[in-house]
Amino acid sequence: MIQYMPLFRACSNSRSLAQLHARLIINGLHKDPLPSTKLIESYAQMGSLKTSRLVFYTYPNPDSFMWSVIIKCHVWYNCFQDSIFLYNNMVCHTKETNSFIYPSVLRAISAIGDLGIGQKVHGRILKCGFESDPIIETALLSMYGELGWTACARKVFDEMSERDVVSWSSIVSSYVRNGQVREGLVVFGNLVREGVEIDSVALLSAVEACGELGLWRLGKSVHGYILRNSIWGDGSLTNSLVAMYGKCGDAGSAELLFDNIVDKSTYTWTAMISCYNQNGCYQDALALFVKMHESDVEFNEVTLMSVLCSCARLGWLKEGKSIHGFIVRNAIDSGDDLLESALVDLYVNCGKVSDCHKVFDTSQDRRIVSWNMLISGYVQEGLSENALTLFVDMVRKGILPDSYTLASVLSASGDIGFSEFGCQIHSHVIRTGFSTEEFVQNSMIDMYSKCGLVDCAFLIFKGTQGRSVVTWNSMMCGLTQNGFSREAINLFDEIYSNSSEMDEVTFLAAIQACSAIGWLEKGKWLHHKSIIFGVSQDMYVDTALTDMYAKCGDLRMARRVFDNMSERSIISWSAMIGGYGMHGQIDDAISLFHEMVNSGIKPNDIILTNILSACSHAGFLDEGKYFFSMMINLSIEPKPEHFACLVDLLSRAGDIDKAYEVIISMPFPADVSIWGALVNGCRIHKRMDIIKMIQQRLENMQTDDTGYYTLLSNIYAEGGEWNESRVVRSKMRCLGLRKVDGYSMIEVEKRIHTGKADDTYSFSKREISSL
Numbered sequence: 001m002i003q004y005m006p007l008f009r010a011c012s013n014s015r016s017l018a019q020l021h022a023r024l025i026i027n028g029l030h031k032d033p034l035p036s037t038k039l040i041e042s043y044a045q046m047g048s049l050k051t052s053r054l055v056f057y058t059y060p061n062p063d064s065f066m067w068s069v070i071i072k073c074h075v076w077y078n079c080f081q082d083s084i085f086l087y088n089n090m091v092c093h094t095k096e097t098n099s100f101i102y103p104s105v106l107r108a109i110s111a112i113g114d115l116g117i118g119q120k121v122h123g124r125i126l127k128c129g130f131e132s133d134p135i136i137e138t139a140l141l142s143m144y145g146e147l148g149w150t151a152c153a154r155k156v157f158d159e160m161s162e163r164d165v166v167s168w169s170s171i172v173s174s175y176v177r178n179g180q181v182r183e184g185l186v187v188f189g190n191l192v193r194e195g196v197e198i199d200s201v202a203l204l205s206a207v208e209a210c211g212e213l214g215l216w217r218l219g220k221s222v223h224g225y226i227l228r229n230s231i232w233g234d235g236s237l238t239n240s241l242v243a244m245y246g247k248c249g250d251a252g253s254a255e256l257l258f259d260n261i262v263d264k265s266t267y268t269w270t271a272m273i274s275c276y277n278q279n280g281c282y283q284d285a286l287a288l289f290v291k292m293h294e295s296d297v298e299f300n301e302v303t304l305m306s307v308l309c310s311c312a313r314l315g316w317l318k319e320g321k322s323i324h325g326f327i328v329r330n331a332i333d334s335g336d337d338l339l340e341s342a343l344v345d346l347y348v349n350c351g352k353v354s355d356c357h358k359v360f361d362t363s364q365d366r367r368i369v370s371w372n373m374l375i376s377g378y379v380q381e382g383l384s385e386n387a388l389t390l391f392v393d394m395v396r397k398g399i400l401p402d403s404y405t406l407a408s409v410l411s412a413s414g415d416i417g418f419s420e421f422g423c424q425i426h427s428h429v430i431r432t433g434f435s436t437e438e439f440v441q442n443s444m445i446d447m448y449s450k451c452g453l454v455d456c457a458f459l460i461f462k463g464t465q466g467r468s469v470v471t472w473n474s475m476m477c478g479l480t481q482n483g484f485s486r487e488a489i490n491l492f493d494e495i496y497s498n499s500s501e502m503d504e505v506t507f508l509a510a511i512q513a514c515s516a517i518g519w520l521e522k523g524k525w526l527h528h529k530s531i532i533f534g535v536s537q538d539m540y541v542d543t544a545l546t547d548m549y550a551k552c553g554d555l556r557m558a559r560r561v562f563d564n565m566s567e568r569s570i571i572s573w574s575a576m577i578g579g580y581g582m583h584g585q586i587d588d589a590i591s592l593f594h595e596m597v598n599s600g601i602k603p604n605d606i607i608l609t610n611i612l613s614a615c616s617h618a619g620f621l622d623e624g625k626y627f628f629s630m631m632i633n634l635s636i637e638p639k640p641e642h643f644a645c646l647v648d649l650l651s652r653a654g655d656i657d658k659a660y661e662v663i664i665s666m667p668f669p670a671d672v673s674i675w676g677a678l679v680n681g682c683r684i685h686k687r688m689d690i691i692k693m694i695q696q697r698l699e700n701m702q703t704d705d706t707g708y709y710t711l712l713s714n715i716y717a718e719g720g721e722w723n724e725s726r727v728v729r730s731k732m733r734c735l736g737l738r739k740v741d742g743y744s745m746i747e748v749e750k751r752i753h754t755g756k757a758d759d760t761y762s763f764s765k766r767e768i769s770s771l
Contacts, residue, residue, distance in 0.1 A: 006432070007020050008020065008038055008042055009732075011042065011046075012045070013046065014046045014047070014048055014051075016399055017039075017042055017043065017046055018698050019667055020184065021039055021055075021312045022758050024039070026634070027345075030062075033059075033062070033063050033065070033066055034180075035068045036055060036056075036059050036066065037069050038063060039052075039055050040052045040055050040066065040069050040073065041069050041072075041073065043055065044073035044076060044077070046156045046522070049073060049074070049077050049079070052070070052073050052504055054223055055070060056070045058522045060099075061410060062094075063094075063095050063096070063453070064094060064096045064098045064101065065098060065100065065149065065227075067090040067094070067101060068098060068100040068104065070086060070105040071083050071086050071101060071104045071105060071108075072100075072349055074086060074108075075104045075107050075108050076554075078111070079110040079161050080107075080109075080111040080112050081106065081112060083108035084109065084112065084117060087101070087105045087108075087121075088514050091124075093643070093697040095400075097124075097128055099130045099133045100134050102121065102125055102130060102133075102139060103123055103135055103136060103565075104119070105139060106121065106139040106142070106143045107139065107142075107143075109143055109147075110123060110142065110143045110146040110147065113147060115147050115149065118143055125140070125298040131159075131241050132161055133162075134164070134741075136158070137156060137167065138162050138164075138166050138167050138170060141153050141156045141157055141160075141167055141170045141171060141174070142170050142174075144156060144174070144499060145170060145171070145173065145174025145175075145177065145178070146174070146177075147307065148178050150174050150175055150180055150551060151177050153170075153171060153174045153497055154171065157170075157171045160541060163196070163200070165196055165197055165198065166199075166201075167193075168187070168196055168202060169186055169199055169201035169202040169203075169205070170669075172187050172188050172191065172201075172202050172205045172206065173201060173202070173205040174206075175205075175214045175694070176205040176206075176208050176209050176212075177205075181208075181212045182209075183211065184208065184209045185209045185210075185213075185215075185382055186220070188202060188205070188206045188209070189482060189727075192614055196723075198225070198231070199231070199767050200232070200236075200237050201230050203222060203225070203226060203231060203237060204236060204237050205221060206222050207222055207223075207237065207240045207241055207244045208240055209242070209247075210248070210630065210698040211224060211240075211244035211245075211247035211248065212245055212247065212386070213355065214247060214248050216245075216249070216250055216519055217246035218538045219241075219245070219248060220253075223241055233569075235263075235265055235267070235268065236267070237717050238261060238268065238573055239265075239267045239268050239271045240271075240708060241257055241325050242257055242258055242268065242271040242272055242275055243271045243275065243277065245257065245276060246271070246272075246275025246276075246278045246279060247278060249278075249279060251275055251276065251281060253277045254272060255275075255427070256273070257638075258271075260271045261684055264295075264297065265297075265610040266297055266298055266300050266303065267300075269288070269292045269303065270300065270302050270306060270394075271286045271301040272288055273288050273289055273292075273303065273306045273307065273310075274302075274306050276288065276289070276310075277309050277310055277728070278485045278730050280313075282310040282311075282313045282314045282388075283310075283314065285306065285307065285310040286307065286310050286311070286314075286316075286319065289306075289307045289310075291304070291446045295648060296596040297571060301338050301339055303336065303338055304326075304327060304332070304339060304342070304618065305338045305341075305500045307323055308320060308323055308339075308342035308345070309323075309342060309344060309345065309347050311323065311346055311348040312342070312345050312348075312349040312350070313349070314692075315345075315349060317347075317350040317352065320346040320347075320350065324346075324728070327339065327343075329760050332543045339358060339480065340360070340369075340370050341370055341373050342372040342460075342693050343359045344359055344370060344374055344377060345362060345373055345377075347377070348373065348374075348376070348377030348380060348381070351381065353377055353378060353381050353386075356373075356374055356377050357374065361372050366403070368399060368400075368402055368405065371390070371394045371399060371405065372404045372408065374404070375390050375391055375394075375405060375408045375409065375412075376388045376389060376404075376408045377574055378390065378412070379408050379411050379412045379415065384411075384412035384413070384415040384416045385412075386570070387408065387409065387417060388409065388412050388413065388418070388421060391408075391409045391412075392411060392630040397562055397601050400432075401428075403434050403437045403439050403440050404439075406425060406429055406434055406440050406443070407426070407439050407440055407443035408443075408444075409425055410422055410425055410440070410444055410446070410447040411446065411447065412445040413447050413451075414446055414447035414448075414449070414450030415427065415450065417450065417451050417452070418451075419447075419451035419452075419453060420430070422444075422447045422448070425447075426444055429444070429521075430487070434467075438466075438468060438471065440466070440472070441464050441471065441674075442471055442474045445457045445460050445461055445471070445475055445478060446458050446474050446475040448460070448480065449474070449475075449477070449478025449479075449481055449482060449639060450478075450481070452482060453477060454478060454482045454484060457475065457478050458475065460508040461474075461475045464516070467500075468501070469500070469501040469503050469505075469506060470771065472491065472495055472500070472506065473505040473506055473509055474505070475488075475491060475504075476488045476506065476509035476510065476735060477509045477515070479491065480509055480513045480516060481511050483516070484516070485512075485513035485519075486513070486517065488509060488510065488513040489510055489513050490524060490576065492509070492510040492513075492526075493507065496529070498538050502533060503535070504535045504538045504540060504541055506539075507529070507533070507535050507539055507541050507544075507585075508541050509524060509531045509543050510526050511523060511527075511530075511544040511548050512544055512548075512721050514526060514548050514591075515544065515547050515548035515551050515552070518551060519552075520548075520549075520552035520554060521607060522551070523545070523548045523549070525717075527545055527561075528549020530545075537566060539565065539566075539567050539568070539569060539572065542561055542564075542565045543565075543568075543569065543571050543572040543575055544564075544574070545558075545561045546561045546562045546572060546575045546579070547575040547578075547579070548578075549561060550575060550576065550578065550582065550583075551579065551581075551582070553583065555580065555583060555585070558575075558576060558579050562575075564577045564702065568601075568606060570596075570601055570603075570604055570606075571606075573592070573593075573596045573607060574604075574606055574607040574610055576592060576612050577592050577593055577596075577607060577611060577614070578610035578613075579588050579612075580592065580614065581610055581611065581613055581614020581615075581617065581618075582614075584617065584618060585621055586614050586615065586618035586623075589611060589614045590611070590614075590623060591621075593607070593611050594739075602634065603630070603631075603634065603636075604636070605631075605636050605637075605638075605639060605642070606611065608627060608630070608631050608636065608642065609639075609642060611627050612624055612627055612628065612642060612645035612646065612649070615627065615644045615645070615649060616646075616648045616649040616652065619649075619652055619653065621649055621650070621653045621655075624645070624646065624649040625649075625718070626645050626741070627644075628642065628645075640668070640671055640673065640674060641673075641727070642668075643662065643663070643666055643670070643674055644677050646659075646662060646673045647659045647662055647663060647674055647677045647678055647681075648677035648680070648681070650662065650680020650681070651677055651680060651682070651685075652680075652681055652684065654681075654684075654685050656678070656682060656685060656690055659677075659678050659681060660678065660690060663675070663678060665683050675694055676711065677691070678689060678694065678713055679694065679712065679715070679721055682715070683711065683714075683718070688715075690717060713725045713729050728734065
């Protein structure tokens with residue numbers, strides 16, 4: 001047989017190998033295990049696994065070495081199930097075994113992901129005494145790592161008699177691949193201290209870990225080691241370095257590294273585009289994509305997904321559609337999980353929910369990610385009922401929701417006040433074990449708060465372990481939204497006294513709570529603390545401070561905060577204009593409104609409500625008419641509150657007939673507030689004829705506000721029509737309504753020392769007296 005071995009090496013194709021096979025049969029050597037084993041291996045190497053199997057199955061009694069070769073050949077062809085089947089047959093038909101079998105078998109088990117079989121094979125390895133074989137130990141280590149059992153992998157690693165660079169690299173990559181990046185870096189550090197020569201696999205894992213943890217300095221050190229030792233591998237290490245710098249926020253270093261790469265692969269270009277996206281440089285990402293296209297570099301699904309992400313963040317629908325067209329023209333599978341999700345994300349961010357659904361409907365294999373993106377898109381666009389309908393459809397199709405789905409559905413339930421559905425989702429969350437996930441807990445707090453069930457929200461909050469800043473913020477916002485402003489401030493005080501983490505939203509919620517109850521002194525204290533914590537330059541916090549000072553009557557401080565803002569939104573302008581109008585400084589309100597328009601900001605319906613309300617309270621009839629006409633010219637459709645301001649303005653000015661005409665010509669039925677504004681004007685100008693005409697309309701409207709009934713009763717009493725006055729009061733009693741007593745409030749400062757040097761501040765005790 002020895003003389004034929006050079007002939008095996010000389011066979012360059014399957015034809016010459018078949019001729020050699022025929023020669024072996026003629027000479028009777030095909031019954032010898034050594035040439036038969038070599039034939040099995042050679043046929044597999046030539047691309048004919050079928051012939052290789054035929055040689056194996058026609059051999060009468062294969063030995064353990066022949067079994068190991070046929071198993072290895074099947075692993076080459078990714079026929080992992082067949083490999084396991086062959087291994088089981090070998091165990092049943094022969095008692096002898098050898099160490100060459102197990103690396104291939106363990107590789108097949110890793111591929112199919114069956115831990116049970118892996119543990120059985122491990123047991124047999126121990127039984128046969130091969131546990132000290134370094135190749136088998138490394139294969140076991142790799143198998144447990146790929147199956148996610150890092151504890152078992154570490155046990156194998158710790159018990160290894162000899163550890164080479166392959167075993168060290170395997171355990172490091174096992175930790176990193178399974179999300180235990182800190183542990184991976186610890187082992188990498190041990191590898192360096194042991195003085196073992198580091199290979200590209202270990203370095204690749206270390207770079208990935210630095211990127212995940214944002215450890216820029218350590219990542220830079222690893223990069224330096226790679227440069228000093230010229231370890232680059234197959235290019236994946238370079239791509240990983242680009243990705244690491246991107247995740248650490250150092251786009252400049254990533255760009256420098258990218259520019260110095262001579263032979264850039266698809267993965268290199270994609271890594272740089274992703275780096276730009278991660279750092280908010282979306283236009284740079286698109287420019288690089290164009291350059292990549294001009295360089296005739298082939299795209300892959302990840303590249304296109306990254307580019308679609310750039311378009312989505314920029315809101316560039318036209319460019320995003322061009323990429324979609326490219327995908328369709330080149331027959332790239334848009335039903336791919338990544339691409340489909342990216343397309344849905346694009347159309348959601350561009351406000352094209354109908355196009356979203358078209359993409360979704362064309363998918364043949366809808367996965368949870370795609371369902372989540374579309375449900376989230378509906379919620380973002382305010383189509384919460386559609387989101388809930390889609391969720392029900394998803395569940396009916398047997399797709400189990402994950403934490404992201406549940407959070408979106410809870411948000412949708414809260415947005416439309418559908419507490420019954422939200423409670424059902426809460427039950428599902430408890431049954432499926434998602435109740436311990438902070439993301440879901442915060443969504444439940446938000447849902448119950450929006451539905452007015454603050455007690456339920458607070459129960460969830462109290463049961464949350466290890467509350468993050470988001471959890472505290474959710475509860476504070478929920479309390480403020482439901483009128484429990486003092487309780488929200490108490491939560492802030494608890495956060496502060498415990499030195500817990502706070503962010504812009506924490507201060508925003510507390511300032512809004514002070515604004516709601518007019519607690520100026522506490523608001524000043526919060527302003528002071530916001531400066532210390534470095535959030536005073538946040539546009540939303542500054543807007544809340546402007547609103548708080550304005551509502552508490554300190555217009556000087558409100559304007560000071562407003563003027564010092566580096567960036568102003570239309571809400572910021574609205575808060576200041578509304579503050580001026582609330583306190584009768586109509587000239588300042590109008591002046592600031594014109595300043596806003598001259599700065600290039602287009603008014604919206606809210607700011608026009610504020611300016612119309614200011615004109616109404618000040619009696620500026622001509623100015624009010626002007627601003628109402630401006631609304632029409634800006635194609636802003638007037639809402640009931642705008643008509644209420646106009647009717648109030650006309651009524652106060654004595655033009656009752658014109659106010660009545662406005663109500664009659666409205667495109668929708670007038671509500672109680674609009675008719676009430678007219679009634680008040682009639683009272684001022686003694687127009688009892690109009691009141692009689694609209695009394696029936698007011699009586700037919702359902703409202704819990706006793707003000708309108710009281711107003712009617714007082715009007716009749718002032719006119720001497722005591723019987724009519726008693727009828728209105730009687731109707732109030734029949735409806736179970738009671739006039740709310742008037743009251744006044746004053747603040748009494750009480751100096752409180754918390755024990756901290758800078759923490760002397762005023763709590764305000766409310767003194768209430770009935771009128």
